[in-house]
Amino acid sequence: MSQATGIAERLAWIGVDWGSSNLRAWAMADDGQVLARAGSERGMLALTPDDYEATLLATIGDWLPDDGRVPVRVCGMAGARQGWREAAYLPVPTRLDDLARGAVRPAVEDPRLDVALLPGLCQHPDDAGRRFDVMRGEETQLAGLAAREGEVSGPVCLPGTHAKWARLEAGAVTRFATFLTGELYGLLAGQSVLRHSLAHGPGEDELAEPGCREAFVAAVREVAAAPEAFSSRLFGLRAQDLLDGGLPTGQARGARLAARLSGLVIGLELAGARTVLAEGERVTLVGAETLCPRYALALEALGIDCRRLDGEAAVLAGLGLAHAALPHDAHTPDTRPEP
Amino acid sequence: MSQATGIAERLAWIGVDWGSSNLRAWAMADDGQVLARAGSERGMLALTPDDYEATLLATIGDWLPDDGRVPVRVCGMAGARQGWREAAYLPVPTRLDDLARGAVRPAVEDPRLDVALLPGLCQHPDDAGRRFDVMRGEETQLAGLAAREGEVSGPVCLPGTHAKWARLEAGAVTRFATFLTGELYGLLAGQSVLRHSLAHGPGEDELAEPGCREAFVAAVREVAAAPEAFSSRLFGLRAQDLLDGGLPTGQARGARLAARLSGLVIGLELAGARTVLAEGERVTLVGAETLCPRYALALEALGIDCRRLDGEAAVLAGLGLAHAALPHDAHTPDTRPEP
Numbered sequence: 001m002s003q004a005t006g007i008a009e010r011l012a013w014i015g016v017d018w019g020s021s022n023l024r025a026w027a028m029a030d031d032g033q034v035l036a037r038a039g040s041e042r043g044m045l046a047l048t049p050d051d052y053e054a055t056l057l058a059t060i061g062d063w064l065p066d067d068g069r070v071p072v073r074v075c076g077m078a079g080a081r082q083g084w085r086e087a088a089y090l091p092v093p094t095r096l097d098d099l100a101r102g103a104v105r106p107a108v109e110d111p112r113l114d115v116a117l118l119p120g121l122c123q124h125p126d127d128a129g130r131r132f133d134v135m136r137g138e139e140t141q142l143a144g145l146a147a148r149e150g151e152v153s154g155p156v157c158l159p160g161t162h163a164k165w166a167r168l169e170a171g172a173v174t175r176f177a178t179f180l181t182g183e184l185y186g187l188l189a190g191q192s193v194l195r196h197s198l199a200h201g202p203g204e205d206e207l208a209e210p211g212c213r214e215a216f217v218a219a220v221r222e223v224a225a226a227p228e229a230f231s232s233r234l235f236g237l238r239a240q241d242l243l244d245g246g247l248p249t250g251q252a253r254g255a256r257l258a259a260r261l262s263g264l265v266i267g268l269e270l271a272g273a274r275t276v277l278a279e280g281e282r283v284t285l286v287g288a289e290t291l292c293p294r295y296a297l298a299l300e301a302l303g304i305d306c307r308r309l310d311g312e313a314a315v316l317a318g319l320g321l322a323h324a325a326l327p328h329d330a331h332t333p334d335t336r337p338e339p
Numbered sequence: 340m341s342q343a344t345g346i347a348e349r350l351a352w353i354g355v356d357w358g359s360s361n362l363r364a365w366a367m368a369d370d371g372q373v374l375a376r377a378g379s380e381r382g383m384l385a386l387t388p389d390d391y392e393a394t395l396l397a398t399i400g401d402w403l404p405d406d407g408r409v410p411v412r413v414c415g416m417a418g419a420r421q422g423w424r425e426a427a428y429l430p431v432p433t434r435l436d437d438l439a440r441g442a443v444r445p446a447v448e449d450p451r452l453d454v455a456l457l458p459g460l461c462q463h464p465d466d467a468g469r470r471f472d473v474m475r476g477e478e479t480q481l482a483g484l485a486a487r488e489g490e491v492s493g494p495v496c497l498p499g500t501h502a503k504w505a506r507l508e509a510g511a512v513t514r515f516a517t518f519l520t521g522e523l524y525g526l527l528a529g530q531s532v533l534r535h536s537l538a539h540g541p542g543e544d545e546l547a548e549p550g551c552r553e554a555f556v557a558a559v560r561e562v563a564a565a566p567e568a569f570s571s572r573l574f575g576l577r578a579q580d581l582l583d584g585g586l587p588t589g590q591a592r593g594a595r596l597a598a599r600l601s602g603l604v605i606g607l608e609l610a611g612a613r614t615v616l617a618e619g620e621r622v623t624l625v626g627a628e629t630l631c632p633r634y635a636l637a638l639e640a641l642g643i644d645c646r647r648l649d650g651e652a653a654v655l656a657g658l659g660l661a662h663a664a665l666p667h668d669a670h671t672p673d674t675r676p677e678p
Binding site: 131178180183229231236244269271274 | 428461462463470471472473516517518519520522523526527530566569570571572573575577578579582583604608610614
């Protein structure tokens with residue numbers, strides 16, 4: 001018996017997080033156990049609507065049984081207007097156990113696939129200080145948090161290229177804000193005049209090197225106290241590299257300045273996140289082991305308490321919640337289900 | 340008589356502003372008249388020290404008389420450590436009529452050239468809130484302002500890729516700050532997720548289109564009032580493009596959002612510039628017709644008065660001041676002159 005056959009026998013449903021630049025898929029048993037993982041670099045930006053079914057089959061086809069139809073529950077950019085088929089944004093406030101009502105079912109040719117795409121969330125401006133904003137994918141991680149903890153309330157941070165801060169009230173998202181943090185860091189470190197002064201790229205953990213945690217924390221505090229100085233602090237990194245005899249030399253110098261740059265962009269985010277974060281509240285960080293410890297350090301520097309939920313655990317719990325809520329119909333028509 | 344011959348007869352000295360990516364040169368008469376202009380795309384980043392003399396001769400060789408030695412006064416990145424020869428930064432406070440004391444004379448082979456490279460300014464951290472900072476080229480424009488107006492005091496703004504704000508006190512630079520404004524705009528408009536929402540590049544004047552001045556001014560005010568929201572306002576541009584039914588369509592939509600992005604980055608600069616700008620003071624803008632009107636509009640939106648000095652007039656006056664201060668010796672050795 002092949003591994004794939006073993007999976008097919010226990011397979012209850014498949015979860016997919018389909019982003020702009022890649023997709024991750026999980027074969028799930030009825031009891032919530034992950035039977036297998038798969039992935040592909042074929043994200044939304046690389047695909048036209050006609051490509052999705054073939055890409056999905058190339059990624060998870062081995063898991064499918066010969067007969068029967070398997071529920072595939074998909075969050076992320078596959079549901080964007082430029083994706084497989086649009087699952088229109090639900091406006092906040094939205095209960096996190098209610099995302100399935102915005103799911104759409106794209107037409108598929110393979111009779112073994114029962115695909116539903118989950119919607120993202122949107123926010124329009126109002127008198128309470130909300131601003132235009134959108135998320136696609138993170139709402140499913142938030143739903144996972146709610147699935148695990150029930151009527152959860154409080155601020156949640158999802159670090160990343162476009163970091164999200166959401167405010168939850170009794171299991172609903174009431175407001176959120178997106179920060180360009182990861183993208184800003186990447187552009188500044190890789191393509192601005194600062195690149196000459198940095199020895200580390202975004203993927204490396206310079207904070208493990210001596211003096212770098214202190215440089216990171218100092219930068220977080222500086223920009224949180226004076227966010228208006230952000231742009232001049234950026235150029236100041238270059239000037240410090242040219243003038244500061246107190247910095248180490250070589251690779252250690254570049255690491256120190258990279259830690260400072262990371263602290264500046266994360267510090268700006270934390271300063272701005274105060275619209276969703278009340279005094280004395282504990283922040284829930286949802287994300288990977290790569291970024292969350294850095295955010296925890298930044299929050300600690302500002303005297304803010306936090307805890308962490310693993311990003312994969314969150315998205316699987318959120319997809320599972322949608323799976324439980326969506327009817328599994330072997331002959332579902334190509335229309336959005338009634339609310 | 341060729342034009343070049345006519346120039347050579349009246350030529351008193353040559354001014355050069357040699358930046359990272361290009362150089363501009365002026366043939367000057369004794370009375371301050373500009374006899375001719377020339378330029379090249381061969382800036383510091385494209386040159387090694389041995390290339391400078393040949394590049395200079397290729398640009399201004401036609402102006403030189405057959406005999407005699409012509410003073411060539413150079414500001415900008417040619418005096419950087421990675422340039423022709425280093426003219427070490429002078430630390431602030433520095434009197435603007437005293438830049439010539441930091442000039443260095445690179446060795447040249449052509450007997451018709453008497454070249455002096457002017458120094459930049461640097462700033463070290465202190466208890467008065469100064470920060471590491473450097474400038475090369477802008478100090479000569481500031482010197483031009485002082486040459487025209489004497490013991491000038493007050494805040495001066497030089498818009499650009501790395502915009503400078505300097506505080507002058509009785510003809511001296513006492514502190515300054517650099518903002519990454521132009522570079523930040525270029526990276527965000529050209530390479531971030533926002534590029535999908537913008538129809539205009541940095542070189543185009545979208546403010547001429549309907550509704551764009553208003554969008555620019557609103558963005559300046561927003562970020563000046565809440566600089567901590569800068570990073571989320573950036574992503575908000577993308578969200579607004581996806582959600583806002585009130586925006587025009589097509590090219591006009593992209594222009595509106597480009598105006599907003601410009602307002603956000605300039606607004607962040609103005610918020611941060613308040614360290615060199617006291618309440619009620621008038622700002623002197625030194626720069627080109629392309630950027631200064633935009634800055635004037637932004638300043639006006641914040642209730643700050645300003646006036647403008649043309650950037651070319653400023654750099655020529657500053658180079659002229661250095662020319663008057665530096666001895667013209669046909670046999671100057673290759674060493675820095677005594678202070």
